[in-house]
Amino acid sequence: MATINDVVLIYFEDKPLIFARIEDISPDVKKGWYLVKLLFLQVPLQVVTWILREAYINGDEFTMNGKRMRIEKVECPEDQSIEDVADGSSKTININKGSKVISFSDLKKK
Secondary structure, X not given: OOXXXXXXXXXXXXXXXXXXXXXXXXXXXOOOEEEEEXXXXXXXXEEEEEEEEHHHHOOOOEEXXXXXXXXXXXXXXXXXXXXXXXXXXXXXXXXXXXXXXXXXXXXXXX
């Protein structure tokens, strides 16, 4: 189940629409329903509150104004291979083929 501080991807009519972070989940006055406060990760940031059942928070499809919607929790993908290479004062981490992390503090020294 997606919960507070989780990043979710919101689908509109089976197409990914926007990423959001769940800010709060609190019970609604109607039994079995929840107020879900979402921070849409866009520019400018926007906060919305949707009234959803637990099943919808868990990824079941629902409708808004007759349009199909779905919320899917985003999981960070596992790194395929991490290789630490130390050469003097700088450190390079190869995450995927052809990519590397460069230390900004080393760049400032130059």
